[in-house]
Every structure is written in C-alpha cells, then in structure tokens.
Amino acid sequence: MPEPKLNAELLKKDFPLLERTVRGGKQLVYLDSGATSQKPRVVLDAERDFYENHNAAAHRGAHQLAEEATEAFENARAVVAQFIGAHSREVVFTKSATESINLVAYSLSSADSPIQWSPGDEVLLTEMEHHANLIPWQEMAKRTGAILRFIPVTDEGLLDLTNINTLIGERTRILSFTHASNVLGTTNPVRLLADLAHSVGAVVVLDACQSVPHEAIDVVALGVDLMTFSGHKMLGPTGVGVLWGRFDLLESMPPFLTGGSMIEVVTLESATYSLPPKRFEAGVPNMAQAVGLAAAVKYLTSVGMDAVAQHEVDLVTKAISGLEALPGVRILGPAGPRGGAVSFLVDGIHPHDVGQVLDDDGVAVRVGHHCAWPLMRRFGVAATTRATFYLYNTEDDVRALIAGVERAQRFFGSAS
Amino acid sequence: MNLEKMYQEIILDHYKHPQQKKLAPLDSGAVEVHHVNPTCGDEVTLRARVVDGVVVSVTWDGLGCSISQASTSVMAGLAQGASLHHSLALAAQFLSLMQSKGVTTEADEVLEDGLAFAGVALYPARVKCALLGWMALKDAISREPGELNE
Ligand SMILES: Cc1ncc(COP(=O)(O)O)c(C=O)c1O
Numbered sequence: 001m002p003e004p005k006l007n008a009e010l011l012k013k014d015f016p017l018l019e020r021t022v023r024g025g026k027q028l029v030y031l032d033s034g035a036t037s038q039k040p041r042v043v044l045d046a047e048r049d050f051y052e053n054h055n056a057a058a059h060r061g062a063h064q065l066a067e068e069a070t071e072a073f074e075n076a077r078a079v080v081a082q083f084i085g086a087h088s089r090e091v092v093f094t095k096s097a098t099e100s101i102n103l104v105a106y107s108l109s110s111a112d113s114p115i116q117w118s119p120g121d122e123v124l125l126t127e128m129e130h131h132a133n134l135i136p137w138q139e140m141a142k143r144t145g146a147i148l149r150f151i152p153v154t155d156e157g158l159l160d161l162t163n164i165n166t167l168i169g170e171r172t173r174i175l176s177f178t179h180a181s182n183v184l185g186t187t188n189p190v191r192l193l194a195d196l197a198h199s200v201g202a203v204v205v206l207d208a209c210q211s212v213p214h215e216a217i218d219v220v221a222l223g224v225d226l227m228t229f230s231g232h233k234m235l236g237p238t239g240v241g242v243l244w245g246r247f248d249l250l251e252s253m254p255p256f257l258t259g260g261s262m263i264e265v266v267t268l269e270s271a272t273y274s275l276p277p278k279r280f281e282a283g284v285p286n287m288a289q290a291v292g293l294a295a296a297v298k299y300l301t302s303v304g305m306d307a308v309a310q311h312e313v314d315l316v317t318k319a320i321s322g323l324e325a326l327p328g329v330r331i332l333g334p335a336g337p338r339g340g341a342v343s344f345l346v347d348g349i350h351p352h353d354v355g356q357v358l359d360d361d362g363v364a365v366r367v368g369h370h371c372a373w374p375l376m377r378r379f380g381v382a383a384t385t386r387a388t389f390y391l392y393n394t395e396d397d398v399r400a401l402i403a404g405v406e407r408a409q410r411f412f413g414s415a416s
Numbered sequence: 417m418n419l420e421k422m423y424q425e426i427i428l429d430h431y432k433h434p435q436q437k438k439l440a441p442l443d444s445g446a447v448e449v450h451h452v453n454p455t456c457g458d459e460v461t462l463r464a465r466v467v468d469g470v471v472v473s474v475t476w477d478g479l480g481c482s483i484s485q486a487s488t489s490v491m492a493g494l495a496q497g498a499s500l501h502h503s504l505a506l507a508a509q510f511l512s513l514m515q516s517k518g519v520t521t522e523a524d525e526v527l528e529d530g531l532a533f534a535g536v537a538l539y540p541a542r543v544k545c546a547l548l549g550w551m552a553l554k555d556a557i558s559r560e561p562g563e564l565n566e
Binding site for chain 2: 023024350351352353356357360367368369373376382383411412
C-alpha cells in the first residue's frame with residue numbers, strides 16, 4: 001500500500017528551531033540539511049529523558065540505573081538495526097560517519113587485519129567522495145603502500161563505468177564509495193559495483209550519509225560489507241554515528257580505539273577483546289545520543305521513509321526546474337533520478353555572494369567546496385551554492401530559494 | 417538593508433574593476449606567494465617587490481568572492497608605493513577593523529577605500545574572505561626575494 005503523502009507544513013511544527021527568525025526578523029528557511037538536519041522535539045525529549053531518569057554508565061555496575069542505561073542503549077541499537085534491515089550485533093555506535101570510516105581504514109590496515117597487504121594492492125574510491133571517505137584512505141595508503149585508484153565522474157555527474165573492469169581487478173582489496181553524492185545529488189549503482197568488487201574478493205564499504213536519512217534502506221539488498229552514516233543528518237543528535245558490518249567480517253577485524261568496555265580479559269601485558277559490536281565501542285558510550293538517534297529513527301519510521309523520499313523528489317524537481325528557468329544558472333549533477341543535493345552556479349556571481357544574499361532573506365544554504373575539493377576541481381569550479389532538502393521543507397521554501405537567487409542576480413547586476 | 421551595509425558601492429566597484437590584478441613578471445627581485453582559504457577554496461597569487469624599504473610593486477591574480485577580490489584590490493592600491501613599515505601597519509589596521517564588529521575608529525581612516533569593509537566585520541564567516549589578500553601581502557613583504565613559498 002503506498003504511503004500517504006507527508007504534510008511538511010505540519011511536520012515543520014515538530015521542529016522548534018524551524019520556528020525561529022534570523023537576520024533581523026526573517027523567517028528561517030533551512031536548506032542545509034545535507035550538512036546537518038534539525039531535530040524534532042521527540043529527539044530532544046528522548047535525550048533529556050535519558051539524562052533525567054536513566055543516566056548511568058551502560059555495561060558497567062549492577063545497580064538499577066546501570067541496568068536501565070544499558071537497556072536504553074541496547075534498545076537504541078535494536079531500533080537502528082531494524083531501520084536498515086540489520087541484526088543488532090552488526091551495528092556499532094561510533095561518534096560519526098567520519099569516525100566509522102577511520103575505524104574501518106585503520107582496522108583493515110593494522111597488523112591483525114583480515115586483509116594482508118602487499119605492495120601494489122589497491123583501494124578503489126571515486127572522484128566524488130566527501131573528504132571523510134578520502135583522507136582516511138590516503139593515510140591508510142601511507143601505512144600499507146596501497147595504491148589509491150578512482151572511478152572518474154562524467155560531465156553529467158555520474159560515475160564513469162567505461163573502464164570499470166580494469167579499475168576493479170586482481171589487486172583491488174577495498175572498494176569504498178558514496179551511495180549518494182553530497183554535492184551532485186548523484187545516486188550510485190551500489191549493487192552493481194558491490195557485485196563486481198566481490199567477484200575479485202574485495203571488501204565493499206558504503207558511505208550512506210546522504211542516503212539513509214532520505215530513503216528506505218535494506219542493507220542486505222545493497223550487498224555491501226560495511227556501511228556508515230551519521231545520526232545528526234537524520235534528525236538525531238550530534239556525536240553519534242553508525243558503522244554497520246557483516247558480522248563475520250566485523251568479527252575478523254581488530255579494534256580501532258581501545259580501552260574500557262571492549263575487552264574480555266586484561267593483564268598488564270595484554271588483553272583479549274569482546275565480540276562486535278562492543279569490540280569497536282571503547283569507553284563509556286554515547287548513550288544519550290544513541291537514545292536520541294533511536295527516537296529520530298522512530299519519528300522517521302512513523303512518517304514513512306517512502307513518503308520522505310517522494311516528498312524530496314517533488315521538492316528537488318521543483319527546485320531544479322525553477323533554478324534552470326533563470327538565465328545564467330547552471331545545475332551541477334545529473335538530471336535524474338537523483339538524490340536531494342542541488343548544487344548550482346550563477347554566472348558572474350561567486351557562490352559566497354549568492355549565499356550571502358540568500359542569508360539576508362533568511363534562506364540558509366551551503367556555499368563552498370562541500371568537503372569534496374577534488375570533485376570541485378573535476379568540474380573546474382572553486383565552489384558551488386548547494387541547497388538540500390528534508391521532510392520539513394515545503395514548496396514555499398523552494399520558492400524562497402529561487403526568489404533569493406533572482407535577487408542576487410539583480411543585486412549584482414548580472415541578470416541578462 | 418543588511419546587504420547594502422556589507423556590499424558598499426566601493427566594494428562592488430573594486431570587484432568589477434580590480435586594481436593591479438595582472439601579475440608582473442616574476443624577476444629576481446620579486447617574491448611570489450599563493451594563499452588559499454581552505455574553507456571556501458578562494459585563492460590569491462600575489463607578487464611583491466620591495467626596494468630599499470619601499471613596496472614598489474604589488475600585483476596579483478585570484479579567484480574568489482566579491483569580498484576577497486575587492487579587498488585584495490584595495491590592498492594592492494594602498495600597499496604599492498608605500499614603505500614596508502607603512503604597509504605592515506596598514507595590514508595590522510585592516511586586521512583590527514575586521515575584529516571591530518563594525519565599529520570604526522579614527523585610526524581606520526588610513527585604510528581609505530578599505531573602510532568600506534567595516535560592514536563585513538559583522539559577518540564572521542566573511543572576515544577571512546576580506547583578509548585573504550592582506551595576509552598574502554604580509555607574507556610576501558616579510559620574505560627575502562628568492563625565498564620559496566611553502
Ligand atoms: C557523503 C558524506 N560522507 C561523510 C560525511 C561525514 O559525516 P560526519 O561529518 O557526520 O562524520 C558527510 C557529511 O558532511 C557526507 O555528506
């Protein structure tokens with residue numbers, strides 16, 4: 001049964017911050033959810049409730065509060081696992097997607113890694129990666145002598161798969177790529193790439209930061225080995241991210257951060273480690289944030305992820321056609337089907353200046369290189385203006401964006 | 417309203433008609449520096465030549481927003497022909513203007529067209545745009561000719 005359309009006007013009321021005004025009384029129009037999303041009251045309440053009623057160190061102590069904190073944390077894990085079609089024991093709570101990718105890159109290149117590295121082994125990435133899925137691999141390459149290779153991006157903003165059969169080969173040990181581009185809005189063919197990489201025995205890592213918040217995800221159907229995303233981009237708190245991994249793979253991986261909570265037996269000389277996910281959760285965990293993330297997941301589920309996705313498709317389609325109708329405005333990235341990031345250039349006006357005029361109207365967009373500097377270089381631009389959408393954005397928000405861009409053109413006298 | 421406060425006519429003029437935005441040949445007496453703003457990717461290449469304590473030439477090329485480009489243009493006009501000492505003083509004064517939260521003092525008058533950037537100081541995210549060219553100048557005239565950038 002198709003889910004009913006969501007009512008963004010109504011949902012917006014659940015987000016206290018979206019009620020505020022900025023820059024001298026302008027109603028805020030928040031179009032920067034790709035950077036971080038706003039939080040509904042239920043998430044804020046869940047975090048507060050944890051601190052007010054259940055706060056204690058999870059997995060430590062035998063008092064009642066410790067039991068309640070442990071239960072709240074483990075329930076949060078179960079909720080997140082169910083959201084992506086996974087098993088609880090495969091869900092690791094980290095600080096962020098950035099930490100998750102660092103964890104993977106470090107673990108898979110340390111002495112006890114299930115991958116044994118030889119000089120000339122390759123890690124395959126793409127030209128459209130966020131710095132978070134690039135720099136950890138650069139550091140890893142320094143440690144292992146691995147060679148980084150990159151799937152190129154076409155002018156249209158799609159992965160160029162022309163030479164994929166030479167890019168993925170005998171030497172490929174890891175393929176790591178983004179599900180949806182945070183700049184171009186491109187949605188990548190995950191299953192196809194994962195299957196190709198598996199045919200040569202490579203481990204497949206997916207950066208799902210820009211997909212899990214916006215569409216229904218079944219991690220098993222995607223066919224990857226490891227997947228990561230951040231809580232704060234999906235209505236959850238900052239300070240909590242997720243690493244999902246196939247259990248047998250996680251079980252073969254050595255820890256990244258070490259210390260309390262992740263051990264079995266410790267002597268002065270050595271230690272043995274817990275099974276995943278605890279092996280990767282050293283220290284007192286981010287319990288309140290995990291609980292907040294679970295509340296966000298429940299909120300998203302109650303709205304319905306298919307309804308969220310459809311709503312965003314509607315908004316993005318309107319935004320693109322509205323922007324393209326303005327002379328001198330060019331959209332970067334594919335026409336469709338695509339994800340929710342809309343990056344654009346306005347002839348004769350630097351993105352910073354476009355963003356400043358929009359900001360003056362209360363419209364918050366992102367300007368700059370979006371932590372994807374190599375991709376900017378690929379398109380020969382220093383920066384773009386980027387609007388990103390979420391379930392609380394309305395058609396009025398899209399209209400405000402387009403009106404703001406028109407105003408920037410008038411202000412800088414560049415409208416032709 | 418706010419917008420006009422930030423983008424003064426003088427700034428837009430310098431943006432559309434930048435001064436000395438054409439690199440002079442890099443001969444032995446000149447110093448070249450390249451500065452980048454890592455949060456936005458704006459960049460400036462600047463060549464300066466100092467003879468007997470005087471900044472005899474400042475030329476530049478760059479990519480960036482109106483604020484960074486206009487500010488670099490104003491800087492180039494002010495620094496060229498000024499003593500090394502005065503150029504450094506101007507750079508310090510401009511930095512202090514950027515930290516002023518928009519309140520100018522008499523001391524800022526030496527900045528001439530640079531005074532127009534007072535409104536930029538109200539926008540913390542744009543302050544580094546305005547400073548890009550000035551930081552490049554300071555760097556360039558503090559080096560010996562032939563000293564390598566980076
Ligand atoms: C595609 C992509 N990957 C990774 C990240 C990093 O996420 P975080 O900063 O939450 O660790 C982001 C966030 O900007 C992103 O958009």
